Amino acid sequence: MPLTSATLATKYRMLPNQQTVVLSRDGQTVATVNGCVRRPLDFSAIEFVSGMGVTQELTSFLMPNANMSGETPNDGDTLTDAESIDWTVLRSMRELEGAMWRVFCVKQR
Numbered sequence: 001m002p003l004t005s006a007t008l009a010t011k012y013r014m015l016p017n018q019q020t021v022v023l024s025r026d027g028q029t030v031a032t033v034n035g036c037v038r039r040p041l042d043f044s045a046i047e048f049v050s051g052m053g054v055t056q057e058l059t060s061f062l063m064p065n066a067n068m069s070g071e072t073p074n075d076g077d078t079l080t081d082a083e084s085i086d087w088t089v090l091r092s093m094r095e096l097e098g099a100m101w102r103v104f105c106v107k108q109r
Contacts, residue, residue: 020036021033023079024079031068031071036063036081038061057106057107059105060103061087061101062095062101062103064100064101065094065098073089073092073103074092086108087105088106088108089104
């Protein structure tokens with residue numbers, strides 16, 4: 001059975017530790033996104049953002065495209081996680097045949 005965006009999204013819903021994340025731009029909330037999963041960066045992801053000279057705490061979020069209200073996470077946007085920690089978006093890219101956004105972030109001080 002081929003993997004479709006719908007199949008991938010269904011499999012994703014089974015991941016633990018989902019949370020609601022607020023996406024803000026220029027101090028204004030642009031989307032409240034349910035079903036996000038925060039993940040530590042693996043080695044390839046660290047290499048992906050390391051050229052930016054970032055040394056602070058890094059993380060990534062998987063965010064379902066279907067829950068983004070048509071918004072796109074842009075570099076410099078802010079994500080506020082379920083623990084009220086603010087993260088600055090460094091880079092984002094579509095994954096899982098466009099069903100998900102993988103958003104690389106650095107913790108705000």
